[in-house]
Each structure stands twice: as C-alpha cells, then as structure tokens.
Amino acid sequence: MRALQQPTAPQQPTAPKAPTAPPPATTGRTAPAPATPVIAPGGMTEAQKEQLREQIRQAVQSARDAGRIAREAGAAARAGAGQTGTPTIPSDPMDWTPQMARDFAENIATGLFVTLVVLVLGTKILRILGNRWGPPTVAAPLPPQVAEQLKRIETSVDAMAIEIERISESQRFIMKLQTGKGEGAALPRASSGT
Numbered sequence: 001m002r003a004l005q006q007p008t009a010p011q012q013p014t015a016p017k018a019p020t021a022p023p024p025a026t027t028g029r030t031a032p033a034p035a036t037p038v039i040a041p042g043g044m045t046e047a048q049k050e051q052l053r054e055q056i057r058q059a060v061q062s063a064r065d066a067g068r069i070a071r072e073a074g075a076a077a078r079a080g081a082g083q084t085g086t087p088t089i090p091s092d093p094m095d096w097t098p099q100m101a102r103d104f105a106e107n108i109a110t111g112l113f114v115t116l117v118v119l120v121l122g123t124k125i126l127r128i129l130g131n132r133w134g135p136p137t138v139a140a141p142l143p144p145q146v147a148e149q150l151k152r153i154e155t156s157v158d159a160m161a162i163e164i165e166r167i168s169e170s171q172r173f174i175m176k177l178q179t180g181k182g183e184g185a186a187l188p189r190a191s192s193g194t
Helices: 046-084 098-133 144-179
Strands: none
Touching: none
16 A cells, blocks of 8 residues: 655756866966856756757758758659659659559569569479489388388288178178068078188
C-alpha cells in the first residue's frame, strides 16, 4: 500500500548558472571579469530569445529555399528527360504520372517473373548436369545380418498371409451354415497341418 503524499508547494524555476571562465594564467596580468548577463524570470535573456527567434526564422527560410530549388530541379529534369529520351524517376512518388507508375510496376513484375524462371530452370539444369557428370551413385550393399533378417521377415509375412486366408475361408463357411444356405454342405475335413 502506498503512503499518501502531501502536496508540496510549487517550486520557483531556477535560472541556469552562467558558465565560469577558466582561471587566468599567472603571467602577472589580470583578465577582465566576464560580463554577467541579466537573466529574465523565464531563464533566458531577451537578447537570447531574440537571437533564437532569428535562428528559427533563418532555418525555416533555408528549408523553403531548398524545397523551391528541389522543385525547380525536378521540373528541369522532367523537361530535360523529354528532350534526351532518357526517363527519370522522380524521388517523390506523388510526382509520378500514371504512365510512369504503370511502367515501373511492369518492370518490377517482369523482373520477378524472369528471376523465378531462372531460379527454377537453373536448379533443374544444375541437378541434371550434376547427375550426368557427377560420380555415379551406387547403392551400398546390405550387411549379411540385415539381409538374413529381411529374408526371415519375408517368410513370416507369407506364412501369416496363408493363415489369414484359411481363417477367412472358415469364417465364410460358418456364415453359410448359420444363414441356412449351406444346409447340404459337408463340414470341411481337418487338414493334417503344415
């Protein structure tokens, strides 16, 4: 649980400290004391505020001039592109014409399609050439123990298949007897077994 804090009185803003000058060199002369600017209650002198406003005005004017120069250069480039026949792509997508956007999209789609075809066909061709010119793949012979185990599994599966066929034949015969279709049928003789 947090303890309730008592509201405190608002504090007065403190003025930033003026930078102190380094101590004067001991050459026998005394350096003049720096002038201490008069600090307004807001923390800046009126001269500093005016200087800051002027810097902001200059920055805004520089940005406007740069934008105007860029627009003029773009217009000159578009006008020059029509004369030389070399299309230029404006850096700002908002300056594109519909034809420029269509051409750009077609170029991207064509590039992607060609890349896909080259990758697919290239991998197939490299695989074919690798199989043709590479060393022939020879299956390793099975160890004798594994070959013997596989032979035993094969014979046991064949024996199980024969037994399952016998069981299914006897089930069919019993079903015939139960349904009454095989009333005249004789019971199968017990085979002397294998």
